[in-house]
Amino acid sequence: MDLKYYCKGVCDHYPEYLIEDRLSIEGNIIGCLAKDLLIFDDFKATGNDFVTVQGRFFYNLIKRLRDKGINQLDEVSVMTVAGTKVIERLNNYGGYSSLEKLAQFVSTDNWDAYVQAFTRSNLFLRLYDQGFNLEKKIKVNGELIAPYSLLSKLDPEEIVDFYTAQLSESLGDYSTDVMEDEFLTLDESFIEQMEEGREIGVMFDQAGQDINGNTMKVFPVLARSIMGFKRGTLSMLGAYSSVGKSSWWVSVIMSLLTKGHKVLMVSNEMPIEMFKKQCLSFILCKYLFYYRCSKKKMTEGNFTEEDKEMIRAAMDYMNQFDHCFKFIRLQDSNFELVKKKIRDNVLINDFDVVIYDTFKMDYSTSTNMKEYAKLIKDSRDLDVLAKKYNIVMLASIQLSMNTINQLYLTSNCLSQSKQIVEVLENLLLMRNLLPEEMDPTDALYCNPFKYVQNEEGSWEEEAIELDASKNYKVLFINKARNGANSDSTGTQLLYDFQGEFGLFNEIGYTRVRHKTI
Numbered sequence: 143m144d145l146k147y148y149c150k151g152v153c154d155h156y157p158e159y160l161i162e163d164r165l166s167i168e169g170n171i172i173g174c175l176a177k178d179l180l181i182f183d184d185f186k187a188t189g190n191d192f193v194t195v196q197g198r199f200f201y202n203l204i205k206r207l208r209d210k211g212i213n214q215l216d217e218v219s220v221m222t223v224a225g226t227k228v229i230e231r232l233n234n235y236g237g238y239s240s241l242e243k244l245a246q247f248v249s250t251d252n253w254d255a256y257v258q259a260f261t262r263s264n265l266f267l268r269l270y271d272q273g274f275n276l277e278k279k280i281k282v283n284g285e286l287i288a289p290y291s292l293l294s295k296l297d298p299e300e301i302v303d304f305y306t307a308q309l310s311e312s313l314g315d316y317s318t319d320v321m322e323d324e325f326l327t328l329d330e331s332f333i334e335q336m337e338e339g340r341e342i343g344v345m346f347d348q349a350g351q352d353i354n355g356n357t358m359k360v361f362p363v364l365a366r367s368i369m370g371f372k373r374g375t376l377s378m379l380g381a382y383s384s385v386g387k388s389s390w391w392v393s394v395i396m397s398l399l400t401k402g403h404k405v406l407m408v409s410n411e412m413p414i415e416m417f418k419k420q421c422l423s424f425i426l427c428k429y430l431f432y433y434r435c436s437k438k439k440m441t442e443g444n445f446t447e448e449d450k451e452m453i454r455a456a457m458d459y460m461n462q463f464d465h466c467f468k469f470i471r472l473q474d475s476n477f478e479l480v481k482k483k484i485r486d487n488v489l490i491n492d493f494d495v496v497i498y499d500t501f502k503m504d505y506s507t508s509t510n511m512k513e514y515a516k517l518i519k520d521s522r523d524l525d526v527l528a529k530k531y532n533i534v535m536l537a538s539i540q541l542s543m544n545t546i547n548q549l550y551l552t553s554n555c556l557s558q559s560k561q562i563v564e565v566l567e568n569l570l571l572m573r574n575l576l577p578e579e580m581d582p583t584d585a586l587y588c589n590p591f592k593y594v595q596n597e598e599g600s601w602e603e604e605a606i607e608l609d610a611s612k613n614y615k616v617l618f619i620n621k622a623r624n625g626a627n628s629d630s631t632g633t634q635l636l637y638d639f640q641g642e643f644g645l646f647n648e649i650g651y652t653r654v655r656h657k658t659i
Contacts, residue, residue: 146195147165147194147195147196148161148164148193148194148195149192149193149194149195149198152193156193156267156270157270157277159277159290160263160266160267160270160276161193161267163263164193164194164197164263165194165197167256167259167260167263168192168193168194168196168197168260169197169244169248170248170252170256170259170260171185171197171201171256171257171260172196172197172200172201172204172241172244173244173245173246173247173248174245174248174250174252174253174256175200175201175204176200176204176215176241176242176244176245177215177245177248177250178250178482179204179207179208179212179213179214179215180213180485180486180489180490181250181253182204182205182208183208183489184485184530185257187201187260189201189202189205191260191264193267196235199231199232199235200235200241200244203220203224203228203232206223206224207219207220207223210223213490215241215245217238220232220238220241221238250482251478258297258298261298262293262294262296262297262298262301265298265301266290266293266294274289275289276288276289276290276293277289277290342369342370343368343369343370343371343372343373343375343534343624344370344371344372344373344398344401344403344495344534345365345370345397345401346360346361346364346365346370346371346393346394346397346398347359347360347361347362347365347366347397348360348362348397348400349393349396349397349399349400349428350400350401352428352429352430352431353429353430353431358396358428358429359647359648360393360394360396360397361393361394361397361646361648362648363635363648364570364617364619364635364648367619367622367625367626367635368568368619368622368624368625369622369624369625371495371534371536371567371568372534372567372623372624373494373528373532373533373534374528374529374532374533375525375528375529375534375535375566375567375568375623376521376524376525376528376535376536376537376565376566376567377534377535377536377537377566377567377568377569377570378501378521378536378537378538378539378562378566378568378569378570379391379536379537379538379539379570379571379572380538380539380540380541380551380555380556380569380570380571380572380620381538381540381541381571381572381573382540382541382543382546382573382574383540383543385572385573385574385615386572386615386639386641386644386646387411387499387500387538387572388409388411388412388417388420388499388538389420389639389641389644389645389646390572390646391407391497391499391536391538392417392420392421392424392644393424393645393646394497394536395407395421395467395497396421396424396425396428398495399463399466399467403466403494403495403534404465404466404467404491404492404493404494404495405466405467405468405493405495405496405497406468406470406484406487406488406491406493406495406496406497407467407468407469407470407497407499408470408471408472408480408483408484408496408497408498408499409469409470409471409472409498409499409500410471410472410473410499410500410502411499411500412471413471414469414471417469419437419440419441420437420644421460422440422453422456422457422460423435423436423437423440423643423644423645424643424644424645425456425459425460426452426453426456426643427640427643427645428645429456429459430452430455430456430459432452432456433643434446434448434449434452435449435452435453436642436643437642437643437644438642440453465491468487468491468493470483470487477516477520477523480498481523481524481527484496484498484524484527485527485531488527488531488533489531493533494533494534495533495534495536496527496528496533496534496535496536497536497537497538498524498535498536498537498538499537499538500537500538500539500540501517501520501521501537501538501539501540502539502540514557514559517539517559517562518559518561518562521537521562521565521566522565524537525565525566539556539559539562541555541556541571541573542555542556542557544557545557546573547658547659548658549576549579549586549654549655549656549657549658549659550618550654550655550656550657551571551572551573551618551620552571552618552620553569553620553621555571563620563621566621567621567622567623567624568619568621568622568623569619569620569621570617570618570619570620571617571618571620572615572616572617572618573615573616574613574614574615574616575588575608575614575615575616575636575652576659577610578659579616579652579654579655580608580610580614581610585655586655586657586659588616588636588652588653588654588655589605589652589653590605590606590608590636590649590650590651590652591603591604591605591606591650591651591652592604592606592649592650592651593650593651606636606649606650612638612639613638613639613640613641614636614637614638614639615636615637615639615646616634616635616636616637616652616654617634617635617636617637618634618654619634619635632653633651633652633653634651634652634653634654635648635650635651635652636648636649636650636651636652637649
């Protein structure tokens, strides 16, 4: 082992088996940081956590770059930020090209594995510092075994579990799942928090005022039912193909934008031109009350002068949110890129709401359990990002086509991926209302109604007459951590959907039959 590669005193203090792999371990970390500087913001380490000379030097150099707001590594930035002595040391290590080489030989897709190896190695060093003998054999399940040979195969968290409370202060703070840790104390301040509405999430009940100064309603009943979308959580909308998931999100987005939120939309469903038309259609109808320019007409481009005048007015309205709404279209096969785009935009541009459209898989034909497991893992990754950055994470998911004849939607419609529900704050499920359900003489009649206030001030049900020529959607609140779900209320929300404009209007409630047709 060449002592010149290690910081002063390291080789004298630690046995060789604990530090012999540090060059490659720290090289992988530095390579990833050099390849993507934004990763640094999530890496809770210090220069003293590195025991090799070059590792500590390069880490401190990258830290200086990030402190100066540098987002992308390049030679000019390094030479500008670094002082004369730092540049001299950098040249001794091969110059800027040495950083480029480190970045070239690693993949940021393996970042979690690199951090785990780094954390585990540092944990062993701390154990040694505290006097633990990692080579002295101990009895494990009746067998004598050296702790190091056993623990070197485990995750850092598993090592802590192995030593239990003795090591609770030994694990480095490189990652943690602990979100809150305090003694339960109830006092006057808790009442004040509730009065201030801190437990209410981001509401999407309305989208500001129309051109006449009246409220543009979006989803007021649903928003109140689930108490809004909470920061640090993941909520999903599930629906079958072509039911209107993307149009539904447009209404939510417009509501959030008018409330001052910054929204990032990551889609594998539709091109941005189509999404722009969806947004324009919302503004034309909801804000300007102009219904002469459908999405189909916008696609054909056969405009009258009045159409063009109104479209320009709609664009002027939309452009006030120019830097608050961003649309990214990606291939659905690369979820690592999805996560990277989310992380980069949240860190750089301060987006506080992210929508991913759509999780999908051909449930009816696929028997590959790895695909189901991937959907579950990807959803958990989104939940982790939501908690890490304290953002509202929203996503849509395509329901299993082999459940399309099921009138009452449940998490079973996610097929083998229903474990996704465990990490969700809210799960909303939507489908088309069938003709049989609109017919009062049919056994499947959904009994649509709305609540009206009588003369005594009490609320009572009033039947709604449905129009068989219209397109209605029924939405099930399958899970709501902060509200009642459809199972407990026995009701679902009913929407009138104007497909030519992509507009949803809440009109009341239904009581869907527990039937399969």
